[in-house]
Amino acid sequence: MNINAESTVAENMNADKITDNYISFFKKAGFYDFFSEEEKEYFSANISTRKVLKGKPVSEGECLGMIMLISGEIRAYMVSEEGREITLFRVYEGECCALTASCVLSYITFETHVSEEKDCELLILNSRAFARLTESNVNFRCYSYELLIDRFSSAMRSVQQILFDSYVKRLADYLIEELSVAGKNEIEKTQEEIARQTSSAREVVARTLKRLSRAGIINYERGKITVKDIEKLRSFTE
Numbered sequence: 001m002n003i004n005a006e007s008t009v010a011e012n013m014n015a016d017k018i019t020d021n022y023i024s025f026f027k028k029a030g031f032y033d034f035f036s037e038e039e040k041e042y043f044s045a046n047i048s049t050r051k052v053l054k055g056k057p058v059s060e061g062e063c064l065g066m067i068m069l070i071s072g073e074i075r076a077y078m079v080s081e082e083g084r085e086i087t088l089f090r091v092y093e094g095e096c097c098a099l100t101a102s103c104v105l106s107y108i109t110f111e112t113h114v115s116e117e118k119d120c121e122l123l124i125l126n127s128r129a130f131a132r133l134t135e136s137n138v139n140f141r142c143y144s145y146e147l148l149i150d151r152f153s154s155a156m157r158s159v160q161q162i163l164f165d166s167y168v169k170r171l172a173d174y175l176i177e178e179l180s181v182a183g184k185n186e187i188e189k190t191q192e193e194i195a196r197q198t199s200s201a202r203e204v205v206a207r208t209l210k211r212l213s214r215a216g217i218i219n220y221e222r223g224k225i226t227v228k229d230i231e232k233l234r235s236f237t238e
Contacts, residue, residue, distance in 0.1 A: 034139035046129035050122045051062045058114040065127040066098045072120030076112050089154035098147040172236035174198050187225045
């Protein structure tokens with residue numbers, strides 16, 4: 001299939017800037033070397049950049065395409081008819097997400113929402129280009145499917161935890177994951193943020209944090225959790 005560069009969105013960067021600033025990210029992500037020179041030019045011509053502040057939605061109902069997270073953290077979630085949010089998975093700095101291109105993937109039949117958990121810088125391959133590249137390049141198509149499988153696995157694990165695990169186990173899993181991302185024994189999160197990210201209520205979060213604090217496992221101050229005994233915390237996940 002012949003790929004010809006198309007007009008780009010207003011936020012689009014030129015190919016030289018992308019090559020200079022982001023080529024190493026594309027290579028590390030594992031898909032850029034799949035492309036021919038013509039496909040690389042097309043890819044670069046259809047990339048845009050977006051900066052979104054913490055707590056804001058990535059999009060307002062638009063079909064984004066594939067997201068590449070340069071910095072920050074985003075959360076994918078579903079919303080019930082009653083307005084309850086269920087966190088499916090999170091995407092961290094240096095990772096990609098193809099579920100945001102679900103509008104061009106006919107076999108995805110449910111709607112997900114994406115919001116910022118930290119100030120973020122995104123690279124976005126628009127949905128039209130994503131569709132054409134997955135059609136024209138079998139290696140990129142396989143890469144995209146692997147991304148989807150990984151995210152679906154994370155989503156199913158989240159649903160399984162909500163249905164079958166005690167909340168203290170879910171919270172312990174969450175705190176351990178946050179420690180790994182932060183690279184230290186402190187986590188700066190409010191009870192409201194934790195409740196939203198662990199698909200629970202703030203009151204449940206408060207009770208469980210108090211339980212862990214009384215056991216000497218954590219120290220909780222307003223907006224900050226310090227883990228004092230990581231091994232005891234891990235024992236709740238076993």
